[in-house]
Amino acid sequence: MRKYLYIFKSEIMTNIQYIGNVLFGFIGFFVMMFIFLNLWQAIYDDPNELIAGYNMNQTIWYVAITEVLWSIISGRKYTKKIVEDVKTGNITYNLNKPYSYIGYSIFNHLAGCFIRFLVYFILGLLLVFIFLGSFPSLDIVQILLVLLTIFLATLINTLLLTFIGLFSFIVEDSNPFYWVYSKLILVLGVMFPIEFFPPIVQTFINYSPIYVVSYGPARLFVNFNYSDFISIIIAQLIYLIISFLLCLLIYKKGVKKLNVNGG
Amino acid sequence: MTIIKADHLYKTFRIKEKEKGFKGSLKAIFKPKYKTIKAVNNISFEVEKGEIIAFIGPNGAGKSTTIKMLTGILYPSKGEVSVLDINPIKNRKKLAYQIGTVFGQKEQLWTHLTPYDNFKFFGAIYDINEKVVEKKINEFRELFELDEFINVPVRNLSLGQRIRCEIVASLIHNPKVLFLDEPTIGLDPVVKENIRTLIKRLNKEYKTTIFLTSHDVGDIEKLCKRVIIINSGKVVLDDTMENLKYHYLNKKIVEVKMKEMVNLDNEKGITILKDKGYNLKIEVDTKKRSVADAIKLLNPDNILDINISNTPLEEIISDIYKKEAKK
Numbered sequence: 001m002r003k004y005l006y007i008f009k010s011e012i013m014t015n016i017q018y019i020g021n022v023l024f025g026f027i028g029f030f031v032m033m034f035i036f037l038n039l040w041q042a043i044y045d046d047p048n049e050l051i052a053g054y055n056m057n058q059t060i061w062y063v064a065i066t067e068v069l070w071s072i073i074s075g076r077k078y079t080k081k082i083v084e085d086v087k088t089g090n091i092t093y094n095l096n097k098p099y100s101y102i103g104y105s106i107f108n109h110l111a112g113c114f115i116r117f118l119v120y121f122i123l124g125l126l127l128v129f130i131f132l133g134s135f136p137s138l139d140i141v142q143i144l145l146v147l148l149t150i151f152l153a154t155l156i157n158t159l160l161l162t163f164i165g166l167f168s169f170i171v172e173d174s175n176p177f178y179w180v181y182s183k184l185i186l187v188l189g190v191m192f193p194i195e196f197f198p199p200i201v202q203t204f205i206n207y208s209p210i211y212v213v214s215y216g217p218a219r220l221f222v223n224f225n226y227s228d229f230i231s232i233i234i235a236q237l238i239y240l241i242i243s244f245l246l247c248l249l250i251y252k253k254g255v256k257k258l259n260v261n262g263g
Numbered sequence: 264m265t266i267i268k269a270d271h272l273y274k275t276f277r278i279k280e281k282e283k284g285f286k287g288s289l290k291a292i293f294k295p296k297y298k299t300i301k302a303v304n305n306i307s308f309e310v311e312k313g314e315i316i317a318f319i320g321p322n323g324a325g326k327s328t329t330i331k332m333l334t335g336i337l338y339p340s341k342g343e344v345s346v347l348d349i350n351p352i353k354n355r356k357k358l359a360y361q362i363g364t365v366f367g368q369k370e371q372l373w374t375h376l377t378p379y380d381n382f383k384f385f386g387a388i389y390d391i392n393e394k395v396v397e398k399k400i401n402e403f404r405e406l407f408e409l410d411e412f413i414n415v416p417v418r419n420l421s422l423g424q425r426i427r428c429e430i431v432a433s434l435i436h437n438p439k440v441l442f443l444d445e446p447t448i449g450l451d452p453v454v455k456e457n458i459r460t461l462i463k464r465l466n467k468e469y470k471t472t473i474f475l476t477s478h479d480v481g482d483i484e485k486l487c488k489r490v491i492i493i494n495s496g497k498v499v500l501d502d503t504m505e506n507l508k509y510h511y512l513n514k515k516i517v518e519v520k521m522k523e524m525v526n527l528d529n530e531k532g533i534t535i536l537k538d539k540g541y542n543l544k545i546e547v548d549t550k551k552r553s554v555a556d557a558i559k560l561l562n563p564d565n566i567l568d569i570n571i572s573n574t575p576l577e578e579i580i581s582d583i584y585k586k587e588a589k590k
Binding site: 002003006007010013014017018090092093095096097098099256258 | 416
């Protein structure tokens with residue numbers, strides 16, 4: 001485990017050199033939140049009115065937390081890197097090192113997520129709090145439990161991205177799959193609470209990764225209850241095991257048929 | 264003691280083939296065609312402990328593929344490999360702790376970190392105690408003269424400095440075998456010489472077995488006592504450097520400056536390479552005619568200046584490549 005923590009630490013050290021990029025990216029988040037705030041304020045005639053069970057503040061907090069979460073965990077560069085590693089055969093150069101490529105990649109990505117978490121979570125929530133003047137009613141235990149679901153969401157998303165990247169073993173270039181995955185999360189899991197969608201779409205979302213990666217933690221954040229928490233955590237654990245096994249399977253099969261010519 | 268053993272090793276690749284043009288591209292989607300390439304075709308050799316061995320061949324000969332099979336990166340299609348009595352495929356991770364690899368064309372260092380942080384990183388991934396890593400860094404700091412740039416991010420280093428760091432990073436865990444795949448590629452002559460000296464010292468002081476591939480004849484000549492030449496996936500020569508030179512150096516180059524012109528046309532065993540009247544450059548095939556005999560033909564009293572040299576190793580090797588290609 002020490003080596004993986006060192007990979008995590010080294011990636012943090014690399015990220016710190018470019019902390020300006022993360023802070024700069026936050027400006028985009030600021031603009032996005034400003035637009036959503038005005039949009040929902042215009043939609044809700046009365047802040048206490050309920051749309052699909054959400055009042056105005058809850059909707060805005062939902063969008064804010066999913067937006068923060070996606071800013072932290074999305075991994076276009078990460079997936080692209082794995083796709084390139086597979087396509088060019090660079091992945092093989094990790095094979096004769098005493099660590100697992102999957103473990104190496106995951107801890108690498110988690111380090112970037114951690115840095116973004118520090119910036120987006122703290123500054124993002126502070127920003128929305130300044131906008132709205134209130135915070136969802138959560139006690140300290142509930143906050144810790146929400147953070148646990150956020151951590152699991154990050155882990156599951158990292159594994160799913162790893163799987164998408166490694167899918168290049170089969171399709172040569174799996175970047176389009178990332179595009180589909182990220183757009184599904186953005187449209188169905190970030191911009192609106194899922195209760196806003198027709199029942200058939202809701203059923204689809206409840207069984208999709210959107211439920212464990214985006215909706216679950218955000219739902220708990222705006223309206224915490226223990227029965228929801230149990231369902232979300234169980235779904236997350238199932239997704240965690242499945243995505244991990246999928247990564248292992250595709251990696252094992254892929255490495256065996258690797259073709260790398262020349263130096 | 265045998266350290267590396269390759270026994271009837273084969274590696275075939277299946278490569279997608281596409282017909283030319285747009286039509287070909289469309290056809291390749293629905294009816295992909297594949298071609299099988301034999302990158303390594305029945306290679307066998309053994310390397311003894313403490314040897315520095317040159318593993319050379321033209322581009323596409325199968326050198327890197329062989330190294331990748333020896334280090335557990337690629338699965339052989341057929342045949343057996345063992346390095347330090349470990350099967351690289353079955354026990355890839357176990358072997359990883361015993362070997363070091365440097366691929367001249369692939370960076371393994373973290374470019375945004377300093378060499379020092381990189382060495383600490385490599386120490387950690389090889390499960391080496393922090394104090395031991397620190398000691399190792401200090402040792403190599405001196406040997407590889409790293410002081411000047413040990414705290415500069417790798418992205419800001421020159422190629423020569425980076426290669427030195429790459430080698431150090433691959434040595435942190437004290438490997439018994441070091442695989443160097445074109446370590447001097449792209450380096451200037453001074454830095455090349457520097458790297459060669461370091462490799463030699465490494466072999467002498469740490470008794471590290473070194474398996475080297477290079478296109479640079481200087482690397483081979485100055486470092487290795489044994490050479491394996493491969494071409495088209497097959498071993499075409501496995502011999503000591505001494506034997507290689509002895510058997511293939513049956514031709515001498517004689518350059519003379521003369522008082523009077525001499526006609527050597529149609530003389531057995533003599534090929535005229537350059538004829539500028541009083542200055543002559545000939546090649547003497549010593550199997551057909553001795554050098555002394557050739558000098559007699561020129562008349563020693565007629566010679567103002569003479570230079571006799573061996574055929575450059577580069578030419579010998581390229582002759583071997585060409586002969587194999589003709590076969």
